[in-house]
Amino acid sequence: xxxxxxxxxxxxxxxxxxxxxxxxxxxxxxxxxxxxxxxxxxxxxxxxxxxxxxxxxxxxxxxxxxxxxxxxxxxxxxxxxxxxxxxxxxxxxxxxxxxxxxxxxxxxxxxxxxxxxxxxxxxxxxxxxxxxxxxxxxxxxxxxxxxxxxxxxxxxxxxxxxxxxxxxxxxxxxxxxxxxxxxxxxxxxxxxxxxxxxxxxxxxxxxxxxxxxxxxxxxxxxxxxxxxxxxxxxxxxxxxxxxxxxxxxxxxxxxxxxxxxxxxxxxxxxxxxxxxxxxxxxxxxxxxxxxxxxxxxxxxxxxxxxx
Amino acid sequence: xxxxxxxxxxxxxxxxxxxxxxxxxxxxxxxxxxxxxxxxxxxxxxxxxxxxxxxxxxxxxxxxxxxxxxxxxxxxxxxxxxxxxxxxxxxxxxxxxxxxxxxxxxxxxxxxxxxxxxxxxxxxxxxxxxxxxxxxxxxxxxxxxxxxxxxxxxxxxxxxxxxxxxxxxxxxxxxxxxxxxxxxxxxxxxxxxxxxxxxxxxxxxxxxxxxxxxxxxxxxxxxxxxxxxxxxxxxxxxxxxxxxxxxxxxxxxxxxxxxxxxxxxxxxxxxxxxxxxxxxxxxxxxxxxxxxxxxxxxxxxxxxxxxxxxxxxxxxxxxxxxxxxxxxxxxxxxxxxxxxxxxxxxxxxxxxxxxxxxxxxxxxxxxxxxxxxxxxxxxxxxxxxxxxxxxxxxxxxxxxxxxxxxxxxxxxxxxxxxxx
Numbered sequence: 001x002x003x004x005x006x007x008x009x010x011x012x013x014x015x016x017x018x019x020x021x022x023x024x025x026x027x028x029x030x031x032x033x034x035x036x037x038x039x040x041x042x043x044x045x046x047x048x049x050x051x052x053x054x055x056x057x058x059x060x061x062x063x064x065x066x067x068x069x070x071x072x073x074x075x076x077x078x079x080x081x082x083x084x085x086x087x088x089x090x091x092x093x094x095x096x097x098x099x100x101x102x103x104x105x106x107x108x109x110x111x112x113x114x115x116x117x118x119x120x121x122x123x124x125x126x127x128x129x130x131x132x133x134x135x136x137x138x139x140x141x142x143x144x145x146x147x148x149x150x151x152x153x154x155x156x157x158x159x160x161x162x163x164x165x166x167x168x169x170x171x172x173x174x175x176x177x178x179x180x181x182x183x184x185x186x187x188x189x190x191x192x193x194x195x196x197x198x199x200x201x202x203x204x205x206x207x208x209x210x211x212x213x214x215x216x217x218x219x220x221x222x223x224x225x226x227x228x229x230x231x232x233x234x235x236x237x238x239x240x241x242x243x244x245x246x247x248x249x250x251x252x253x254x255x256x257x258x259x260x261x262x263x264x265x266x267x268x269x270x271x272x273x274x275x276x277x278x279x280x281x282x283x284x285x286x287x288x289x290x291x292x293x294x295x296x297x298x299x300x301x302x303x304x305x306x307x
Numbered sequence: 308x309x310x311x312x313x314x315x316x317x318x319x320x321x322x323x324x325x326x327x328x329x330x331x332x333x334x335x336x337x338x339x340x341x342x343x344x345x346x347x348x349x350x351x352x353x354x355x356x357x358x359x360x361x362x363x364x365x366x367x368x369x370x371x372x373x374x375x376x377x378x379x380x381x382x383x384x385x386x387x388x389x390x391x392x393x394x395x396x397x398x399x400x401x402x403x404x405x406x407x408x409x410x411x412x413x414x415x416x417x418x419x420x421x422x423x424x425x426x427x428x429x430x431x432x433x434x435x436x437x438x439x440x441x442x443x444x445x446x447x448x449x450x451x452x453x454x455x456x457x458x459x460x461x462x463x464x465x466x467x468x469x470x471x472x473x474x475x476x477x478x479x480x481x482x483x484x485x486x487x488x489x490x491x492x493x494x495x496x497x498x499x500x501x502x503x504x505x506x507x508x509x510x511x512x513x514x515x516x517x518x519x520x521x522x523x524x525x526x527x528x529x530x531x532x533x534x535x536x537x538x539x540x541x542x543x544x545x546x547x548x549x550x551x552x553x554x555x556x557x558x559x560x561x562x563x564x565x566x567x568x569x570x571x572x573x574x575x576x577x578x579x580x581x582x583x584x585x586x587x588x589x590x591x592x593x594x595x596x597x598x599x600x601x602x603x604x605x606x607x608x609x610x611x612x613x614x615x616x617x618x619x620x621x622x623x624x625x626x627x628x629x630x631x632x633x634x635x636x637x638x639x640x641x642x643x644x645x646x647x648x649x650x651x652x653x654x655x656x657x658x659x660x661x662x663x664x665x666x667x668x669x670x671x672x673x674x675x676x677x678x679x680x681x682x683x684x685x686x687x688x689x690x691x692x693x694x695x696x697x698x699x700x701x702x703x704x705x706x707x708x709x710x711x712x713x714x715x716x717x718x719x720x721x722x723x724x725x726x727x
Binding site: 002003006007010011014118123124130136143145214219220222225228259260261262263264267275276277279 | 366367368369371372375505530531532533534536538539541542543545546548549562565566569573574575590593594596
């Protein structure tokens with residue numbers, strides 16, 4: 001029982017990060033139908049920028065939490081600029097091109113960003129300085145740290161805030177309108193260029209936040225870290241129904257928990273016939289089964305209401 | 308309608324991107340061929356000959372720091388060999404190192420191997436990983452090129468019946484039996500949990516450790532798996548925690564060992580952590596920080612700074628390239644063994660000097676290098692380290708031959724408990 005609880009805690013933390021990254025994919029897809037494969041790299045750049053800021057401030061004598069806050073802030077701003085730049089340079093000129101063209105461009109941008117990061121931050125693993133003094137708590141035989149609590153709470157707050165933004169503000173209304181029909185939204189006086197740029201900017205800000213979480217959780221960063229994370233988050237978005245925000249959140253959490261439980265129990269369930277190296281297969285199997293019965297994902301029934 | 312089908316298609320696309328993504332990033336530098344005037348003996352009035360030596364290791368990806376370390380070791384050897392102005396067949400030899408990046412990926416490994424063969428190198432030092440070394444060795448063998456791996460420890464590498472495969476460090480059978488019996492006999496482990504990263508190295512070593520630990524009377528309570536690119540190990544560690552082992556062994560590299568150690572601590576696991584040569588590096592200490600205290604790890608070979616020739620190497624290397632990771636002394640020796648064989652054969656033609664490689668008896672910076680009939684190093688040493696106060700401290704060494712002349716001075720320092 002305590003093992004199950006521990007696996008759920010592991011999965012929840014991982015899932016919260018997946019969910020935040022998945023939101024970045026889903027917002028962009030919801031509005032312009034593009035899978036922004038460079039999003040994982042935006043997350044990575046966020047981690048790296050935060051790392052640089054934190055390291056350069058580490059000796060200044062400021063309180064660690066303030067340093068972490070500044071690092072996070074700079075990373076978020078840097079990623080917002082990066083997200084805006086990506087949209088402006090790589091995707092906007094291709095907005096009316098066939099669907100595959102921007103997709104390939106996205107893959108290209110992903111490789112470019114990885115290599116740029118390798119040039120700037122080097123090819124070695126970077127130790128992310130632990131700014132939060134890790135406390136380990138025990139609960140029912142399972143242990144978790146204050147960092148994990150912070151990740152889950154922060155992710156929940158951000159998701160609530162984002163839901164409010166999309167459902168209750170003028171910007172959110174413009175986003176939903178653009179998602180439903182770009183041309184009609186344009187005719188109604190919505191500045192769709194601005195709305196699309198906003199989707200990239202907000203998605204990238206969430207990515208930066210997720211990157212800082214990953215950095216503080218695992219305490220390492222690497223220029224290729226965004227790739228697998230991005231792929232998992234994309235899977236989470238598809239699982240929940242890509243284009244649907246609630247779907248991305250649910251998909252992320254679900255994928256995190258499935259992965260943890262898969263690695264923890266697949267061996268026992270199959271009498272050690274399948275070991276923990278099948279954990280990713282387990283996650284993708286669930287995805288395939290879901291897609292067989294609900295081809296547009298768990299929450300993806302109404303394609304009109306995508307943002 | 309249209310939207311409903313796209314995600315499924317994209318997953319497939321994403322998966323193929325995953326492969327392309329891993330396989331296509333090449334360092335621009337690695338691709339640049341050396342501006343060699345001529346590979347063959349130049350008919351210039353002043354007799355000079357350029358001999359190209361290939362070197363392959365991952366220069367990108369999670370263990371790029373180890374790859375660069377290997378390459379730097381080989382570069383230092385080439386510089387030292389050039390400084391000696393060796394004469395072979397009446398010509399002054401200028402050695403050139405062609406460094407390639409195999410990204411620790413077996414597929415890329417064979418591609419760059421072919422590239423080196425096409426570039427007409429005289430011999431190859433590499434690759435770093437067993438997983439890349441083994442498939443590439445078939446290509447070198449076909450071309451008749453001697454290949455010396457400074458770090459591939461999987462036994463299969465030299466068991467393929469090739470006369471071109473050599474290695475300058477002990478293999479996993481030797482290492483695994485030392486780790487396994489050390490865990491049980493010296494650390495008193497009764498329950499052992501084993502994790503490997505599913506690479507040829509990690510899996511091979513983990514299997515040997517499992518055998519040795521079982522033979523010494525321990526119980527293997529868990530056998531878990533991860534990948535060489537993973538960062539989250541909490542799920543498998545949680546499972547291991549429930550089995551309450553005394554010792555955890557990781558067959559994998561430092562890049563995953565670092566974060567794994569931190570997560571072990573976070574989960575409150577009390578077991579001692581052990582790993583093989585891939586995790587026995589300063590990088591592990593850097594990545595794991597305080598969590599690396601008390602880690603027991605092994606390296607194939609004797610501790611370099613304790614060897615008579617090693618001291619100079621450590622000085623030269625640190626001055627030029629900074630901290631030694633793990634294998635750079637071995638890649639240095641591997642290059643020197645090739646050079647030595649060429650000297651004895653008085654030829655840089657692989658056909659002529661290959662037989663001499665097998666007859667090597669060379670006092671290297673890592674100890675005496677002699678090969679058995681398979682190309683494995685004779686009497687390969689294994690050294691057990693413990694991480695104390697952020698440093699690798701030698702606990703004991705097994706096997707290994709120190710250069711005869713300096714043996715009396717070095718032996719007591721290098722192997723205080725060698726009798727064991």
